[in-house]
Amino acid sequence: MRGRISRTSGYPIHFWLLECFGAPVMPEDIDARRSEYPIIVPMDDGQSDGVVEDAKCVTLARIDAVGYPLGKPPAKINIRDVAGQAGVSVATVSMVINQNPRISRATRAKVNGVIQQLGYSPSRPAQTLSGKYTQVLAVLLPALRHALADTYFGELLSGVVDRAGKLGHKIIVEQTKPQYLKDHKHIELFERKFVDGVLCLGFNDKHHLLADFLARQYPAIMVDNRYSEYKLDFVHCDYRQGAQQAMNCLIQLGHRKIAMIYAAPESATSRDVLDIYRQRMMALVGGISEKWMVDGMFTAEGGAIATDKLLSEAPDITALLCGNDKMAIGAMHSLIRQGLRVPQDVSVVGFDDIQHLPFISPGLTTVHLPLYELGALAVERLIERTHDKISHIHEVLPTHLVLRESTGMVRQS
Amino acid sequence: MRGRISRTSGYPIHFWLLECFGAPVMPEDIDARRSEYPIIVPMDDGQSDGVVEDAKCVTLARIDAVGYPLGKPPAKINIRDVAGQAGVSVATVSMVINQNPRISRATRAKVNGVIQQLGYSPSRPAQTLSGKYTQVLAVLLPALRHALADTYFGELLSGVVDRAGKLGHKIIVEQTKPQYLKDHKHIELFERKFVDGVLCLGFNDKHHLLADFLARQYPAIMVDNRYSEYKLDFVHCDYRQGAQQAMNCLIQLGHRKIAMIYAAPESATSRDVLDIYRQRMMALVGGISEKWMVDGMFTAEGGAIATDKLLSEAPDITALLCGNDKMAIGAMHSLIRQGLRVPQDVSVVGFDDIQHLPFISPGLTTVHLPLYELGALAVERLIERTHDKISHIHEVLPTHLVLRESTGMVRQS
DNA sequence: CTAATACGGTAAACTGTTTTAGCAATATTG
DNA sequence: CAATATTGCTAAAACAGTTTACCGTATTAG
Known part of the structure; x- marks a missing residue:
């Protein structure tokens, strides 16, 4: 049975009613600590406005999922x-x-x-003020609208948040819109002592904000990419290995006419995949045609458009390597729309292995990227870095191929 | 030329050596501020352990960073x-x-x-220490693994982060795992002055942690749900309106045998949809069968399983109302697998309108929930609440139906 | 012409920690 | 047994701001 305390002032506070006029009320599932209050207790049952004026007669315990005793201003003790x-x-x-x-x-x-x-x-602010660390890290995201609704970032972020929590750190999330950078908010993060370090997700060579951190020697790690020009700390998935795994698979299935849908060539890891593709094709057929490489913008729509273009210019391709799963899905739809079967006519391989790709058929063969683990690793390293335990962070995590139904033997024709 | 100051105790601080025994050393590229220290100065060059005991003879300047004074601690000015x-x-x-x-x-x-x-x-910590506000809000998420990789949360979070940035607030993201609650970390958020308020995403009646905020009168807003038992602040989408819109659509298309795949009946907004469904069915056919309502767990797999069950127990249904898009997709796959056509044989309506539902065919008719806007609104209201400008927050945002191909006239049979 | 008020600014108190230098008392060593 | 080390703790000085009470002028009101 429940009651509600209205102290003479202030908001009502919800209590369990333990006893009322001596009659015990549901003593179980109640926190051990109890308290007596001289208060007004309007009942919640129906509309009984009945108020117990002198509430010495009731014994109450706060409803406190985790329950320790309490009144609102615990008279801030220091x-x-x-x-x-x-x-x-x-x-x-x-x-x-x-x-x-x-x-x-x-x-x-x-x-x-x-x-x-x-x-x-x-008090954390007080500790930070006199101590050295804030115990807070920032996650910086590029200025894409709805960036957070992307499962790629979501997966990384999950790893980051989980591990940070375990290590007693808080994570703040920021989007680096143009105005944000103009106001030097990314520098303020350090100079106003908001954070100890930053994790940069989704950035590439074009994002020069990273140089600012380098110049001032603020701890920053690029996650799932690296910076070509500067020696910035990074951790990323082994895209070269992933590309090798994908190419191995296709080549072993007999494919020779393999096209590639890439994206964001300004990103070092994207170029890694392209590099491997080029190398393997060179070794395989002794030459590569630029027509077999099309930009798919990392989106499903882009993947579909790229595939359309590919099919019109080189209708004899038998396999498609895609820079991420979204583009692969777009590609598969384009293929099916044009009357081609996957994998009987064309095999498709993706990158990412995004969770809950619901009921895509055929199931997409793809390179699994350990994004969750990468996020966790990034946090771990960044904290070590802020404590000056390590200096140069250049770490790469292995990938593996997940075989599903979108790949098969090359067609006989 | 560089030197390192080791004060008799404490960490070394890096300095430029301006002069040593009267001889000037590299006067350029050096900050104007200089200082004399009676200190020990071991040199950095090679291993010269040579120590200048009475360092009155050396003039030093702190090494400060790019542009302005260069160096490790940019000579923090206050x-x-x-x-x-x-x-x-x-x-x-x-x-x-x-x-x-x-x-x-x-x-x-x-x-x-x-x-x-x-x-x-x-310095933000200093401002927080003497001031009243932290200018930081927390987003609390339930303990689902990979919760952040869910586009539903991603969309909400995008709105939250964007608006918070605009209003000069930082967002910290936390997952409420069991241990987290046991350690009272959610209370610490306030008591250790980490944040001014919290936004609770993805919680329902079963999550009693919310009572803790209520009991202590800490600003907390439930986002896209409300708490049945306690008068907690909330903002959520108008699920009742959404359900009406979906039912209107199906009924106008002539459907009478409408089944429902719901989820999480412990959530008030989920029950809103169920309520409307029940009301409308009652008015429509004068009775409802519990067999026509199946729990789909909010997942695509769950939706498929629920549909299988539904079809085996009531094969004559002509329409399906689903509690979210994921379950709707699962349902459509189950239908198609069983040889039923969408929408010719069975119409399907979802909830959420998740972005980039790539190439689902047929396109899913669904109730659009303004999640991004809801996240933004929640931040706005929470900030007003922390500044005591408003007290009770009970706000509901309108939905609308997005007509695509998964709905059609009831079949003639 | 005096009193009251507004203006623009300051000194000092206050916020809640960590860290450092120092100080007794005890323990160890020569 | 004196000299030195170690242990366990404390007083006081940072840390970097906000806020309050107060103080001369200058203007306005009575």
């Missing part, structure tokens, strides 16, 4: 209150909080007891 | 430096920064000039 109550100095409390071994076991226990009892938790 | 340079008091500078109208135009201009010239930017 480190001095704790020190006073524990009979030690402020410095001692600080050292207990920060696990400084100079404090004896006995003192530590005593102080921790008081901290518990008073429900003290140190 | 409000007092600005005040000194501008010949005013610290309070005046503070008031200029905060656009306090008490400062005259002339003084304001002078101070702003100095701020510009010195490249000063106020």
Whole structure:
């Protein structure tokens, strides 16, 4: 049974009703700590406006999913209150909080007891002000509208948020719109002491904001890409390996006329895939035609348009390597629309292995990129970097091919 | 030439060596500010451990970064430096920064000039410590793995991040795993002064953590849902209206045997849709069968399974109302797999209108939810709420139906 | 012509931590 | 047994801002 407390002022606070006029009410599923309040208790049941004026008769416990006792302003207590109550100095409390071994076991226990009892938790702004670290990292995203609704970023971000949480860090998310950069907000992130470091997702050689971090020696890691011009820290998936895996697969199935739908050649990892494609084609057929490489803009629509173009200029291709899954889906639709079967007539391989590609048929053979793990790794390294434990971060994560139905033996014709 | 200052204790600080024993060393590219330190100066060149004991003889300048003073810690300047340079008091500078109208135009201009010239930017932790607000909001997500990779959350989050940026607020993103709640991290968000308020995405009646915010009167808004038991602030899409729109459409097309694939009945907005469905069916055919309502778990797979079940128990249904697009896609695949045509045999309507539903055919008729706008609105209201400008936030955003190919006239049979 | 008010600015108190230098008391060493 | 080290803790100085109470002028009102 539930009640609602309206203190003479302030918002109502919800309570479990433990007892009313001596009659116990549902003692189970209730937090152990109980409290008595001289208060007004209007009931929630129907419209009984009945109010218990002198509420000494009711015993209540706050509804607190996690429940510890509480009233609204816990009369903000600070480190001095704790020190006073524990009979030690402020410095001692600080050292207990920060696990400084100079404090004896006995003192530590005593102080921790008081901290518990008073429900003290140190103010982060104050800690940051006098300490060295903010324990906050930023994730920077390019200025694409709805960038976050992209599963590619979502997967990376999931890894970032999860690992950061585990390591006691908070993540703030920012979009680098033109105005944002003009206002130097990305520099302010450091200069106004918002963060210890930044993770840059979705950037490529064209995004010069990264040089700003380098120049000022602020910790920044490029995630799933690298910067060609500057020696910026990075972690990314092994796109070269992925491309090799995809090409191996197609070549072993007998394909020779393999076309490629790429995107964003201003990105180093995109060029990695193109490079490998070129190398393998060179070795395979002794030459490459630029007509077999079309830009698909990383979108499904772009992939479809690219495929249309490809089919009109080189109708005899038997396989398609796509720079990401979205373009591969677009490509498959274009193929099917033109009466070609996948994989009987044309095989298709993608990149990313995005989750929940719902009911795409045939299932798309694709290079799995460990994006979640990459996000987690990036956080791990960035924190080490902010603590000056490591300096140069150049790390690459292995990929693997996921075989589904969109690839098959080359057609006999 | 570089030197490193090791003060008798503490971390080394890197300096340019301007002069040593009277001999000038590289006077150019050096910041104007110089200082004399009675210190030990081990040289950086090779391993010369040579130490200048009485360092009165050396003149040093901090190494500061690009453009202006170069170096590791860019000689952090604070409000007092600005005040000194501008010949005013610290309070005046503070008031200029905060656009306090008490400062005259002339003084304001002078101070702003100095701020510009010195490249000063106020420390956020310090502002937070003495001020009232953190200018940071948190987005809380449920503990779903890869939650962020979901376009539903992505769309909401995009709106949140965009609007927050515009309003000068930062967004931190957190996942409420069980351990997170056990550690009271969601309460710490406020008590340790991390944030001014929280936005709760993806929560429903089962998530009792929301009561904690209510109990302590911390600003919290439930986004795209509401809490049945407590009077928590919320903004959500008008699911009732959406359901009406979907039902109107189907009924106008002549459908009478309409089934529903719902999900998460512990969510108030999900129940809204179910309610409307029930009402309309009651009015339409004078009764409803529980067999016509199946839980699809909000996933494509779930939608497919639910449809299988539906078809086996009630093969004569002619239309399907689905609680979200993913389930609708699953449903369509199940229908097609069983040899039924969409929309000729069965019409399908979804909810969400997720972007880039690439090449689903037939195109899915669906209720468009303004998720991006909802995220933006939530931020707007939350900020107003933290500044005590408004108290009760109960806002609902209109939906509209997007007609595509998955709906058609009821079949004649 | 005096009192009241507005204007523009300042000194000082305050926010809540961490860190450093120092100080007793005890433990170890020569 | 004196000299030195170690241990356990404290006082006080940062850290970088905001806010409040107050203080001369200058203007306006009575």
